[in-house]
Amino acid sequence: MTDNYNDMPQLRPGLWDTINERYPGVMITKDDFIPLAQLKKPLSEARLTFVSSAGVQPKRTMPFDVVHPVGDYSFRRVFSGSKVNDLEIHQIKYPTNGASRDLNVIFPIERLQELAAEGVIGGLTPNFFSFIGYQMDPPTFESTLAEDIASAVVGDGADAALLCPA
């Protein structure tokens, strides 16, 4: 690999500087405080899951709905033992050119598999969880997608979750 990614131009410079002006109401604040859950066992004994908004999904599954003007409130289970070649990205709101060359830069499934194999972490849940981050209705996002993923994470027996925004 000879490419220097530091030399790559930012595709949309300044985009986020005006996010509140362009999308009034989409940035939310929360008054309630939810403390982080404490890890109840050493990481080397804990079963880890991975939750990502990168729009990664198994090939031949229904693509995320990236054209919908209000967003897609569904998620996909991604088998944690998947090969990178079993997966693809459906997302148009962030640059996927780097991830298309090495999915691990946005969805580090092979790195997590390695850490589990080396015993750094106790193991992986059967599935990881993926969705797209373009959601224009924060209350619906919170009451459906976030709750659905949380239930699925618990159902998979996770002791810890690595959350990764795209």
Next chain:
Amino acid sequence: MSLHYLKEAVANNETDKLIRYVRLHLGDGNETAGRNEIDKAWIEALKALLDVPTTDRAFVFKTLSEQDTATLAHLFFHLHFYFVQRSGKWIHDGQL
């Protein structure tokens, strides 16, 4: 723009806010780009019909008469991206 913001705009008939939102969505946050994207899709659709090829009008009428408005609206957005992709001038960072 949150859904609440958009529904409020509908209730107040503030169409400028609604079309601005559509342009922002189609232009990935850039209103001018979104306007160009809309033009691009229509131009591509027009080009496909200039030779007056045979089209499946029965399918079109069946779809319009049997599908609900929300599904047709969803299809409308899909068709926009279909024609933009077909133009070969893809401005979006990712893929459908």
